[in-house]
Amino acid sequence: MYRTAARRLLGAGFTTSRLLRLPKPRPTTTIIPYSYCTSSMESPIGNQSVNPNQSDPTAAREEGHRRDESRKPRAEFQEEQARVLAASLRHVPRLGWTEEAMIAGSREVGVSPSIVGSFSRKEAALVEYFMDECLQLLIDRVDSGLDLQNLIPSERVSKLVRIRLEMQIPYMSKWPQALSIQAHPVNVPTSFKQRAMLVDEIWHTVGDGASDLDWYVKRTVLGGVYSATEIYMLTDDSPEYRDTWAFLDDRVKDAFDLKKSIQEAKYFAQDIGAGVGKSFQGLMNGVMQTMSTRGGRSSAF
Amino acid sequence: MALRSISRRFGSRVLSYRSSSLASLHSHATSFGFQQVKEEEKSKLVGNVFTNVASSYDIMNDVMSGGLHRLWKERLVGKLSPFAGMKHLDVAGGTGDVAFRIFDAVNSVKRRALRKVDEDSLEETQIYVCDINPNMLNVGKQRAAERGLGDNKSLVWVEGDAEALSFDDNSMDGYTIAFGIRNVTHIEKALAEAYRVLKRGGRFLCLELSHVDIPVFKDVYDLYSFKVIPNLGELIAGDRESYQYLVESVRRFPPQEKFATMIADAGFEKVEYENLVGGVVAIHSAIKL
Numbered sequence: 080m081y082r083t084a085a086r087r088l089l090g091a092g093f094t095t096s097r098l099l100r101l102p103k104p105r106p107t108t109t110i111i112p113y114s115y116c117t118s119s120m121e122s123p124i125g126n127q128s129v130n131p132n133q134s135d136p137t138a139a140r141e142e143g144h145r146r147d148e149s150r151k152p153r154a155e156f157q158e159e160q161a162r163v164l165a166a167s168l169r170h171v172p173r174l175g176w177t178e179e180a181m182i183a184g185s186r187e188v189g190v191s192p193s194i195v196g197s198f199s200r201k202e203a204a205l206v207e208y209f210m211d212e213c214l215q216l217l218i219d220r221v222d223s224g225l226d227l228q229n230l231i232p233s234e235r236v237s238k239l240v241r242i243r244l245e246m247q248i249p250y251m252s253k254w255p256q257a258l259s260i261q262a263h264p265v266n267v268p269t270s271f272k273q274r275a276m277l278v279d280e281i282w283h284t285v286g287d288g289a290s291d292l293d294w295y296v297k298r299t300v301l302g303g304v305y306s307a308t309e310i311y312m313l314t315d316d317s318p319e320y321r322d323t324w325a326f327l328d329d330r331v332k333d334a335f336d337l338k339k340s341i342q343e344a345k346y347f348a349q350d351i352g353a354g355v356g357k358s359f360q361g362l363m364n365g366v367m368q369t370m371s372t373r374g375g376r377s378s379a380f
Numbered sequence: 381m382a383l384r385s386i387s388r389r390f391g392s393r394v395l396s397y398r399s400s401s402l403a404s405l406h407s408h409a410t411s412f413g414f415q416q417v418k419e420e421e422k423s424k425l426v427g428n429v430f431t432n433v434a435s436s437y438d439i440m441n442d443v444m445s446g447g448l449h450r451l452w453k454e455r456l457v458g459k460l461s462p463f464a465g466m467k468h469l470d471v472a473g474g475t476g477d478v479a480f481r482i483f484d485a486v487n488s489v490k491r492r493a494l495r496k497v498d499e500d501s502l503e504e505t506q507i508y509v510c511d512i513n514p515n516m517l518n519v520g521k522q523r524a525a526e527r528g529l530g531d532n533k534s535l536v537w538v539e540g541d542a543e544a545l546s547f548d549d550n551s552m553d554g555y556t557i558a559f560g561i562r563n564v565t566h567i568e569k570a571l572a573e574a575y576r577v578l579k580r581g582g583r584f585l586c587l588e589l590s591h592v593d594i595p596v597f598k599d600v601y602d603l604y605s606f607k608v609i610p611n612l613g614e615l616i617a618g619d620r621e622s623y624q625y626l627v628e629s630v631r632r633f634p635p636q637e638k639f640a641t642m643i644a645d646a647g648f649e650k651v652e653y654e655n656l657v658g659g660v661v662a663i664h665s666a667i668k669l
Contacts, residue, residue, distance in 0.1 A: 155649075156649050156650045156667065156669060159581070159669055178461070178463070182463055185581060189580070190579075190580050190581030191553045191578075191579040191580060191581035191582045191583075192463050192465075192466070192553065192581070193460075193461075193463075193466070193553040193554050193579075193581055193582050193583040193667075194581035194582075194583070194667060195461065195463070196459065196460055196461030196462075196463075196554075196583055197583060197650060197665065197667055201461070
């Protein structure tokens, strides 16, 4: 249910792999040549497919055929980009989330490093690719039978957040850089969207009926818990990040307790309100009575 | 041969800029032959034009664009994102504007980061500047010497034709052509050559004067082009004809979308264009995959 809601809210790009995120700060237009229209799986946002041979149909078919045969099967740009970014991740622990890492990655794949120049918001492309990959891995872990049955909701949330954060351990030395890249105003829309999807996915997995609170509040709260834990992890030196997991468990418990506390506070406020209301009413009644008994005798008011 | 269209224009003063309605690919190469000129004479005429223009080329660029051409070239090089160890080809880049910017981009900031790069990318950066006119190249070499780059091995000045490059297949990481492609007779040939010399993953970037569609601004721009620029040419370079040719050739060059289609037809992928100053200038970019 939440996945469909997420899809509605966050746009049609919610297929978990190979998303094309190209928020274009300047208006640019992309053209896809005729021979690739049929083979493309997802069309990039805002493209126009052009048929250059429209004026001559028979020649077009021939041309198209000849073109397909004479040229070796070429990878789509998205696939190529994904390959380069995947290879670049291996260089991140050493070189950071930088162009150098992507240049090294592209060399590994056998493509000219010039291609890095065409990635929109270069370093951000690498970080966003990593975030997408992690989300995909999380979903795969969940789908391939993660045991959550015996756990209470707060423990389930803890476990999922822990699994997700553990994926970042190899890159922990450079993770602050990734966070600062995600915090750039240009990159904020995309990084926000990715985190929203992550949080939504976790809640979806934990299951319905976890609480009565509003959908947005749940996600905001979990977003806060996740970010706090992520930042805590940056400076955690304990073996196997034990302190981080303890911190996480506490925060999740607080969040769940917060719900109960809010509920209790609501009831408390209602009771107070009722009590005050009654006493006020009693007071008014008393006043009215006194006035009516006295009213017969005094005239002034 | 490139620039054949300039010599044709010498015979036809009657060229109207409205003739840009002829959108077919070969129109600006063959459609305006008021005078037939022998090939040897053509090349001489063409050679003369650019020989005359070469020495005041940069000043005229500054005056005509109000200095904006520098920003446009900065943007072009920014988009290219040069890296150390790159093999780059700048075509029709005679006086070296784009080449110098690429050189600076690679050598000043990125040198510091170079130490982070793998040891096996110790290849030197090579920037080839190719131009069909030797006088333009000479001006470029002079400017290089003035900057102290006269002996630098990274900058290589090559005389050559955009339609028939002397470079090997799959040898270049980047290809740029700034304000040169509209002078080429057969644009598709130049694009095909660009495709040939680029490596896999290599980028093609073209900076060119293009078409303006914005209503009021279009008229202002037309007025400026046809009234002001030829007069400036006369005043500063002493050469009204070449600049008259320039503004007419801009109108005859295919509009942004059409040109993008031509690039895609040459086999490039991820073809994009970006309009600057409302379409006065457009940067087309594409990747060979």
